[in-house]
Amino acid sequence: MSKQLIEGIDFYYEGPYMVLTEKYHLEKGYCCGNGCRHCPYDYEAVPEPRRTVILSERSESKDLPNT
Numbered sequence: 668m669s670k671q672l673i674e675g676i677d678f679y680y681e682g683p684y685m686v687l688t689e690k691y692h693l694e695k696g697y698c699c700g701n702g703c704r705h706c707p708y709d710y711e712a713v714p715e716p717r718r719t720v721i722l723s724e725r726s727e728s729k730d731l732p733n734t
């Protein structure tokens with residue numbers, strides 16, 4: 668039996684897309700390999716070269732000043 672997802676806690680919508688939160692991923696317990704935005708597992712199951720690209724983009728976005 669699967670858990671009922673709660674909007675705003677387990678996911679949110681960005682336009683037509685459902686975005687899963689870090690909390691959801693932590694409860695799941697592993698990286699699914701899809702390159703999810705809030706993956707807390709450093710995309711360990713994402714195949715190269717995509718993994719390196721995603722990690723690089725994440726690092727660059729953290730370096731940008733908040734405006």
